[in-house]
Amino acid sequence: MDPSILTVAAAKETQPAPSRGHGRRAGWMAWFRWVAWLMRQHYLVRIASVAGVIGLWQLAAQHHVDLGVITFANVPAPTEVVAAGWDFLHSAKLAHHIGNSLFRVFAGFGAAGVLGIGMGIAIGRWRWAADVLLPPLELLRPIPGVAWIPLAILMFPSSELSMIFITFLGALFPILLNTIHGVDGLDRRLEVAARSLGASHWAVYREVILPGAGPSIVTGLAIGMGTSWFCLVTAEMIAGQYGIGYYTWESYSLQRYADIVVGMVAIGAFGMASSVLVKQVGLALMPWYRLRTRQG
Amino acid sequence: MPPPVPAPHELMAPAPPLATAHAAPSAASIPSVTATHEAGLGRIDLRQVSIRLGTGAASFLAVKDLSCTIAAGEFVCILGPSGCGKSTLLGAVAGHLAAEGQVLVDGRPVTGPDQERGLVFQQHSLFPWRTVLGNVAFGLKMRGVPGRERRERALEFIRLVGLEGFAHHYPSQLSGGMQQRAEIARVLITHPRVVLMDEPFGALDALCRLQMQELLLETWARIQTTILFVTHDIDEALFLSDRVLLMSHRPGRIDEVITPDFPRPRRPELVTSERFVHHKRRCLDFLRQTAPAPRP
Numbered sequence: 182m183d184p185s186i187l188t189v190a191a192a193k194e195t196q197p198a199p200s201r202g203h204g205r206r207a208g209w210m211a212w213f214r215w216v217a218w219l220m221r222q223h224y225l226v227r228i229a230s231v232a233g234v235i236g237l238w239q240l241a242a243q244h245h246v247d248l249g250v251i252t253f254a255n256v257p258a259p260t261e262v263v264a265a266g267w268d269f270l271h272s273a274k275l276a277h278h279i280g281n282s283l284f285r286v287f288a289g290f291g292a293a294g295v296l297g298i299g300m301g302i303a304i305g306r307w308r309w310a311a312d313v314l315l316p317p318l319e320l321l322r323p324i325p326g327v328a329w330i331p332l333a334i335l336m337f338p339s340s341e342l343s344m345i346f347i348t349f350l351g352a353l354f355p356i357l358l359n360t361i362h363g364v365d366g367l368d369r370r371l372e373v374a375a376r377s378l379g380a381s382h383w384a385v386y387r388e389v390i391l392p393g394a395g396p397s398i399v400t401g402l403a404i405g406m407g408t409s410w411f412c413l414v415t416a417e418m419i420a421g422q423y424g425i426g427y428y429t430w431e432s433y434s435l436q437r438y439a440d441i442v443v444g445m446v447a448i449g450a451f452g453m454a455s456s457v458l459v460k461q462v463g464l465a466l467m468p469w470y471r472l473r474t475r476q477g
Numbered sequence: 478m479p480p481p482v483p484a485p486h487e488l489m490a491p492a493p494p495l496a497t498a499h500a501a502p503s504a505a506s507i508p509s510v511t512a513t514h515e516a517g518l519g520r521i522d523l524r525q526v527s528i529r530l531g532t533g534a535a536s537f538l539a540v541k542d543l544s545c546t547i548a549a550g551e552f553v554c555i556l557g558p559s560g561c562g563k564s565t566l567l568g569a570v571a572g573h574l575a576a577e578g579q580v581l582v583d584g585r586p587v588t589g590p591d592q593e594r595g596l597v598f599q600q601h602s603l604f605p606w607r608t609v610l611g612n613v614a615f616g617l618k619m620r621g622v623p624g625r626e627r628r629e630r631a632l633e634f635i636r637l638v639g640l641e642g643f644a645h646h647y648p649s650q651l652s653g654g655m656q657q658r659a660e661i662a663r664v665l666i667t668h669p670r671v672v673l674m675d676e677p678f679g680a681l682d683a684l685c686r687l688q689m690q691e692l693l694l695e696t697w698a699r700i701q702t703t704i705l706f707v708t709h710d711i712d713e714a715l716f717l718s719d720r721v722l723l724m725s726h727r728p729g730r731i732d733e734v735i736t737p738d739f740p741r742p743r744r745p746e747l748v749t750s751e752r753f754v755h756h757k758r759r760c761l762d763f764l765r766q767t768a769p770a771p772r773p
Binding site (some may be wrong): 368370371373374375376377378379380381384388389392393395467468469470472 | 573590591594595598605607615616620647649663664
């Protein structure tokens, strides 16, 4: 692009409006500048955006808007959801619902973390491990959690274990693939340097490969934490009594539509919070990485 | 956002202790640097060494029937055009590459990487997840030296290379020259018999490179060790070394030896002296003959 165009445009923007009686134009300019300033206050914009979406939802639900392809006739309004959420917060079962779900997610996530990181390092390091492990895993990867429900029930002695298996599957693949990626991307010279400095076989893993793949592993864990929550409703379709996913599903059967949204919001909030937690713990363990991303 | 680290030229400020150090090289002020070194070790014998790189049909002979002897405590530069196999040869002496023929250090065949043969790369081979202190102390940690002693000796070597005050910085917070200083300290701390340097100053600007060359000579004067230094910079090779081995293009052989017997300590002014220029011309003539014909 011709650079002179840019400078002309910039000059237009910065020059004060001519004072030759163009009062209305000056007013528009001031308003425009104010809006531009507002847009630069990123947090305000973000909050306003969320508020706007909720506002639209409220309007659509309240007036039972029917757009043909999509109808809001049976969608609960935000105000109803807030009321239902308030009731949920005060229900005696709340702790059971949340406690059960947290346990299922973290048990599945923990198992996926151990297996995913372990297999990821093996696959990233050894050709034969990649040949043996990767093809079956790639075959299993596209199968969604829902499809696993019948087999999960048949394979495990308790429904609790079946549910943990499904949250485990949700978390496994992001962790596995990111670990492989991290190990693959490691600069070979770091390993060579460590070996020359006297590092033994195991010291290379502890001192070079694990910290070197660390940022990738943490990314995998944060995504895996999210996908584990993602699979929670699926898993808790099997549940008999408690769990946020179960609560969501049960509310549909009982036609308590506002409660469905409460369950959805709860899952979203817990999923996001635990992902952020994983990421923050990871960054706290890797101060060097935080420095690098801040500079780069 | 402005980087939290001062600009590289400001960071070079701690260099003065070195500049003054070589005026009066008081080895007594840093006892452990010289104390533990065993004198007279570090002789390298290469006998009919051939190195093949790559596998199958794509493999080629990078080094062919190369023989030479490097005396203990000698500073030898290998000079040659890019891709002549000089880094490959270094890798074989380090023990990272398998070689036919005999690679002997003090009469014993090289079978793998070892602390007694330190390796310095061009750049970015410090562990980014360790501070300068952690990087420099790494070799001692691998040797099982207890924490406090490790720290004391690492700080000593950090001082030696002029990085005082930067012990707790991460590599990403340092300029290229400072990273190479840390790299040199990291290798020297275990008192290797042989230090192998693969274009260690290749990524630095001219002034910084000159400073580092002087630093290296000062440090080498204190720590008697054999240095095998690979470069494609004629001035650098002549300025630093006792002997320059000129290597021809693939398959690599040593075709000529130049002995820059300038008195030490050497000063940067040396490079403009008549004898220096005479040697330089010989090197240039050689490189011109051996360089592969330019391809369009």
